[in-house]
Amino acid sequence: MKLTGLMVMFLMILTVACAPQTETTSIDQGLEITADIEARRAQFVQKEMTADVAHLSDGDRTALKHLVAAARIMDEIFTVQAWAGNPDFSPKVAALDGRQAAKDYYRIMYGPWDRLVAFEPFLGDDEHPEGAGYYPEDMGEDEFKAWIEAHPEDNDAFTSLHTMIRRDDDGLKAIPYAEFFSEELARAAAELRAAGAATDNPTLKDFLEKRAAAFGTDDYYESDLAWMDLDSPIEVVIGPYETYEDGLFGYKAAFESFVCVAQPEDSKRLAVFMGQLPFLEKSLPIPDQHKNFNRGSESPIRVVDEIFTGGDCRSGVQTLAFNLPNDERVREAKGSKKVLLKNIIQAKYEAILAPIAQAVLPEGTAENLDFDAYFHFILMHELSHGLGPGKITLEGRETEVRLELKDLYSAMEEAKADALGVLNLYVLADSGVVGAEIIEHLPWTFTAGIFRTARFGTTEAHGLGIVIQANYLMDKGAIAVDENGRFYPKPEKFRDAFVDLTHDLLMLQAEGSYEKAQAMVDQYGVVTPELAAALGGLSDIPVDVDPVFPLEM
Numbered sequence: 001m002k003l004t005g006l007m008v009m010f011l012m013i014l015t016v017a018c019a020p021q022t023e024t025t026s027i028d029q030g031l032e033i034t035a036d037i038e039a040r041r042a043q044f045v046q047k048e049m050t051a052d053v054a055h056l057s058d059g060d061r062t063a064l065k066h067l068v069a070a071a072r073i074m075d076e077i078f079t080v081q082a083w084a085g086n087p088d089f090s091p092k093v094a095a096l097d098g099r100q101a102a103k104d105y106y107r108i109m110y111g112p113w114d115r116l117v118a119f120e121p122f123l124g125d126d127e128h129p130e131g132a133g134y135y136p137e138d139m140g141e142d143e144f145k146a147w148i149e150a151h152p153e154d155n156d157a158f159t160s161l162h163t164m165i166r167r168d169d170d171g172l173k174a175i176p177y178a179e180f181f182s183e184e185l186a187r188a189a190a191e192l193r194a195a196g197a198a199t200d201n202p203t204l205k206d207f208l209e210k211r212a213a214a215f216g217t218d219d220y221y222e223s224d225l226a227w228m229d230l231d232s233p234i235e236v237v238i239g240p241y242e243t244y245e246d247g248l249f250g251y252k253a254a255f256e257s258f259v260c261v262a263q264p265e266d267s268k269r270l271a272v273f274m275g276q277l278p279f280l281e282k283s284l285p286i287p288d289q290h291k292n293f294n295r296g297s298e299s300p301i302r303v304v305d306e307i308f309t310g311g312d313c314r315s316g317v318q319t320l321a322f323n324l325p326n327d328e329r330v331r332e333a334k335g336s337k338k339v340l341l342k343n344i345i346q347a348k349y350e351a352i353l354a355p356i357a358q359a360v361l362p363e364g365t366a367e368n369l370d371f372d373a374y375f376h377f378i379l380m381h382e383l384s385h386g387l388g389p390g391k392i393t394l395e396g397r398e399t400e401v402r403l404e405l406k407d408l409y410s411a412m413e414e415a416k417a418d419a420l421g422v423l424n425l426y427v428l429a430d431s432g433v434v435g436a437e438i439i440e441h442l443p444w445t446f447t448a449g450i451f452r453t454a455r456f457g458t459t460e461a462h463g464l465g466i467v468i469q470a471n472y473l474m475d476k477g478a479i480a481v482d483e484n485g486r487f488y489p490k491p492e493k494f495r496d497a498f499v500d501l502t503h504d505l506l507m508l509q510a511e512g513s514y515e516k517a518q519a520m521v522d523q524y525g526v527v528t529p530e531l532a533a534a535l536g537g538l539s540d541i542p543v544d545v546d547p548v549f550p551l552e553m
C-alpha cells in the first residue's frame, strides 16, 4: 500500500473545479493544450533529491548504478501500462514548440490526463481508458465478464495481477507480464544480477537474484520473502506492486521501483525509539488493564532517502511512505515492512509546510517551524500506531478495535497516532532520549501541520482526525486564534492537553465504543468558520513536489 495521496486528489478537485472555465489553445501538433496548463504545472514544485552515499561500500555504489538502470526500465514498462498509446503519443509531445509546462505535465502524469482532476485531458481530447493500458481500450466491463463466463478456464489468467489483456482474431487473451514485457524484463533482470554481483551484502544479493528470476516467471513469492529479510544500507523495491492504475477492475499490478539508501544516524535513532516502545506502552495515560504488551512483534519500520524512482510511484503525487509487500501470504509469514522516505518528506516540508506556516501562524513566528521536530513527529506517529489497544475483549467476547469502531476507526486511529506521537516525544524528552530543542519547536510545527492535513477535507481519515484534534486543543486552550485569524500554540498548555486527548482516544478504543467515537466526531469533527477561513488562504500553496534525482543526470 502506498501512503500519499488520495487526500491531495480531493483537494485538487476542489481547487481546479473552482478555477474559471478555460478556453483551449490549438497548436501545431494537432493537440489542444488546456489554457491553464501553466497553473497546473505550477502545482508541482521541482525539488532536487539529495542523499548521502559516502558511507556505502564500493560494491554497493556500483550496485546502485545498476539498480538505477533497472528502475528506468520499470519506467518504460509502466508508461505502456498507464496507456498503450504513450509510445506513439510521446514523440508528438516532444515535438511541441516550446510549451515546457505541457511537456512537464505529460511527464509527471505519464499521459495526457490530469491525475489530480479525475483523469481529465489536458493535452488533446482523448478520453482516459478506465483500464489504463492493461486492457483493449474498446473492451468494456461486460465483455470481460462475459468472456470469463464463456471460458471459465481463463478466469485465473484474466484476473491475475500479472497479465495484460489483449484482443486477437479469436477474441480476448491474457498475456503474462513475463511474456508481454519479456524484452524489458530480461534487461532489468540483467541489471539486478549485475547489482547482486557487485554488492557485498548477502541479503541484498539474495533478494536481487530471486527478483531477477521472478521477472522471468511472474512468481514473486520467494523474492517478496527475501525482501522482508533484506538488511542492507541499500533498500530497493522493484517489480509489479500496486493495482490502483487499473481503474476498471483493480486486478493488474503496476511496475515501479524505489531505489533508496538508509542513513546510519536515522537508523540509529529509529532503533533507539523502537527500544523505548515497551516503556511508552507502560506510560500510556490509561489504566494498566487496557495496556497491551504483546504488540512488540509487529512489522518493522525503516527510514531511507530516495536515490531514484521509476514507474508507478513516480507518477502524480509522490509517496512519502509505503508498506509492502501486498501479498497476504507473505504478510502472514513475515509481516510487512513500512518504509519512510525521508528526503521526500523533507522536500514536501519545504515546498508545502513551510509556506503554510507563513500563511497560518502569526507573522514573525513561522521561524519556530523545524524539520527535525516535524520528522520526529512523523516517526513517532508511525510507531504510535503500534501502541495501545488492538485486540480487545468486550464482555467476554474477543474482538478488535477496528471491528468495533467500523467506519470511524481510521479517523480515530490516525488521531490517536498523531496525539500519542506528540505526547510520546514529551515523555521521551523527560529522560533526554529526545532533545529539548525538538520539544521547543513541536507545538509550532504541529499547529502548522494541522492545516497541511486539514486541506484533505474531513471525508478522509487523516483530515477528519486532525480537525478533531485541532478543535479539542482549542477547547483546552492549547491552541488559540489571534485577531488576524492566525493560529498559534500555547506551549505551556500543550502537554497537558495532549495527555487528555490521548486518554480520551485510547479509552474509546479500549472500550471499543462506537458511541464515544461518534460523540467525538459530532463534537469536534467540524471545520469551524475560523479553520475554514485559514484553509481558504492556502489555495496558492503547491500540491506536491516534482523530484529531480542528481543520479539521473
Ligand code: ZN
Pocket: 381, 382, 385, 414, 417
Ligand atoms: Zn498514520
